[in-house]
Amino acid sequence: MKHKGRKVYMVSGGVTKFAKSTPDMDFRLRVKKAFDYALNDVGLTINDIDGSVASYFSDHFQRQLMSGIMVQDYLGLTPKPSKRVEGGGATGGLSFQTGYEEIASGRMDTCAVYGFESMSHVNTWKGNEFIALASDTNFDYPVGGFYTGYYAMMAVRHMHEFGTTVEQLAKVSIKNHENALNNPYAQSPMKLTVEDVRNSPMVSYPLTRLDVCAMSDGAAVAILASEEKAFEITKHPIEITGIGTGTDTMRLADRPFGKVPLLPNEKPSDYRDLKYPGIHSFRAGRSAAKEAYEAAGITDPLKELDAVELHDAYTSSEIQTYEDLGLCKYGEGGQFIEEGKSKLNGKVPVNFSGGLLACGHPVGATGIMQGVFMFWQLQKTIKKHFKSDKLQLNNPKRGLIHSHAGTGTYVTVSIMEVPK
Amino acid sequence: MTINPDAKMDESQNGTEIYSTDPLIVKSTYSIDYIHSYAQxxxxxxxxxKKKLMGSRCKKCHYGFATPRSHCMMCGAETxxxxxxxxxxxHSxxxxxxGSEVFLPQTPFNLVLVEFEGFDSLFMARLIGAEQDDMYVGMPIVAKFKRLQSFSPTDVYFVPAKGSEKKPSAAVKKNKR
Known part of the structure; x- marks a missing residue:
């Protein structure tokens, strides 16, 4: 697919601290706080915003339909154009890309993409039920009705195919929770050992409580702009140089067993006997990466990416995603974390922010949060926003953000770069 | 004459459950009966x-689905x-x-993805009669059907086949690609 639109830049962002429950603020006020942070950071007012995209996953959590327009109205953006975008866990990434399309098409010169979720209105187990309603309700939900269970079966198969170990899964949890120690926005920063992760309560074998992200209340806002506007607004906009989106079957059972769609740095002989994707890999993640890499001109992702923020709702998903993104070959994800390649000082820091595991996962906000953290990373303004430069990488030029919905049904990949 | 300045709205004595007064947090309940069609x-x-497990096979490309779908996702033809x-x-x-709230009383429970000879895709089901450590990839299992149907996919479930105990050599294959 060729992307032929106008150039698109991110010019500002804002995030609320993700928390288990924030009953003193509703979703509108949370978005307002993130939105004002983003506006104030570059001296914009609501009059400078041409339109918006509303990003939230479930109407069930609040039992409020059209929450999007309530935010639009609270922010003072009516009667400007807006729409709601939804695609499960990838809602944030899809909305970010919809904002990109609003600018690329020439329809808007500035677009606010706001995301939120208020998951604390129900208890955790009811929340799991609502999330599981995003699996096929005729065939999958009545049998298991639990997303961790679905991902656990994928993890077991990955372990079977490739010899991935539970200790390797635990190392993802350790890395991400530790990175979050220096991220003031994170919900659950902590220092962990392999034993801590393995000894925490088993949720669904092999995934323990510390292999799984938490539910959260939170909001995030990204402001995107055309080239001309972007450089008027800030000296340091970040260009979005490619977007990609992939999809796969709703039922895990329906995934085919075919051939790997190859990236430029792979050859057919790499995967002679591998039946793909089966349930060990996310084909949608591979498709999304392929499209985004083509648009951004990336041929060797490990060399050409300086940072990655990916959807680690489960530790196993992070390992599977290294492979989908071509940071290593299929089957090498376990070794990749084992060898520390995704650590802060590794070959390509993955989830420097702490990811979903440590930051939390207020679904509609999550994919936009990744965009904001990557924006600050590439702008080299981590110190300003995190009040510490411990997570600021040396000279990052190009980053990747990755958003993912239930068992890999929708996956988005967007590439962000410091303009040359 | 319908104007009545003394009109008073009816009040309910049901009251409201309150969790907190600042911020004010109240209990709100929602339940609904759906008229749900399984359609095609x-x-x-x-x-x-009838103790039968039905899948779909494409009339044109013969791809075999271990789940129902009336059109083939490989070629678009009817199945x-x-x-x-x-x-x-x-398979896994x-x-x-x-689990989800409705399934919490049933925990712990086993989920399996089942592969069938001659079919290209899998089927998700519950497995009973084995614990976590008893199960392994490749384990032979058998479908059983409930006598009293609830018209849910849980009317079928699986049990281990006779003689399917884990062999000591059934170790994980290392780093196969």
């Missing part, structure tokens, strides 16, 4: 009552109903110790 997939649920074998193998498995 109806045959699958009816067949479970026809075909009976699946009642014997299969575990897990044991859930937590």
């Amino acid at each position: 997939d109806s045959e699958f649920f009816r067949a479970l009552g 026809e109903w075909v009976e699946l074998p009642t014997k299969g193998k575990i 498995y897990t044991t859930c110790y937590f």
Whole structure:
């Protein structure tokens, strides 16, 4: 697919601290706080915003339909154009890309993409039920009705195919929770050992409580702009140089067993006997990466990416995603974390922010949060926003953000770069 | 004359459960009965009552789905109903110790993805009669059907085949690509 639109830049962002429950603020006020942070950071007012995209996953959590327009109205953006975008866990990434399309098409010169979720209105187990309603309700939900269970079966198969170990899964949890120690926005920063992760309560074998992200209340806002506007607004906009989106079957059972769609740095002989994707890999993640890499001109992702923020709702998903993104070959994800390649000082820091595991996962906000953290990373303004430069990488030029919905049904990949 | 300045709205004595007064947090309840049609997939649920597991095979490209779907996702052509074998193998498995609220009383329970000889895709089901440590990829399992149907995919479930105990040599293959 060729992307032929106008150039698109991110010019500002804002995030609320993700928390288990924030009953003193509703979703509108949370978005307002993130939105004002983003506006104030570059001296914009609501009059400078041409339109918006509303990003939230479930109407069930609040039992409020059209929450999007309530935010639009609270922010003072009516009667400007807006729409709601939804695609499960990838809602944030899809909305970010919809904002990109609003600018690329020439329809808007500035677009606010706001995301939120208020998951604390129900208890955790009811929340799991609502999330599981995003699996096929005729065939999958009545049998298991639990997303961790679905991902656990994928993890077991990955372990079977490739010899991935539970200790390797635990190392993802350790890395991400530790990175979050220096991220003031994170919900659950902590220092962990392999034993801590393995000894925490088993949720669904092999995934323990510390292999799984938490539910959260939170909001995030990204402001995107055309080239001309972007450089008027800030000296340091970040260009979005490619977007990609992939999809796969709703039922895990329906995934085919075919051939790997190859990236430029792979050859057919790499995967002679591998039946793909089966349930060990996310084909949608591979498709999304392929499209985004083509648009951004990336041929060797490990060399050409300086940072990655990916959807680690489960530790196993992070390992599977290294492979989908071509940071290593299929089957090498376990070794990749084992060898520390995704650590802060590794070959390509993955989830420097702490990811979903440590930051939390207020679904509609999550994919936009990744965009904001990557924006600050590439702008080299981590110190300003995190009040510490411990997570600021040396000279990052190009980053990747990755958003993912239930068992890999929708996956988005967007590439962000410091303009040359 | 319909104008009545003394009009008073009826009040309910049901009251409201309150969790907190600052911020004010109240209990709100929602429940609904759906009139849910299984539509083109109806045959699958009816067949479970006859102890039959029905899948779909593409009339044109012959791709075999171990789940019902009336059109082929490989070529778009119509499929026809075909009976699946009642014997299969575990393609992958897990044991859930937590779950959604409705399933919490059933924990721990096993989920399996089943592969069938002659079919290209899998089927998700519950497995009973084995614990987490008993299950392994490739384990032979057998479908069983509930006598009293609830017209849910749980009308079929799986049990380990006789003699399917884990062999000591059934170790994980290392780094195969």
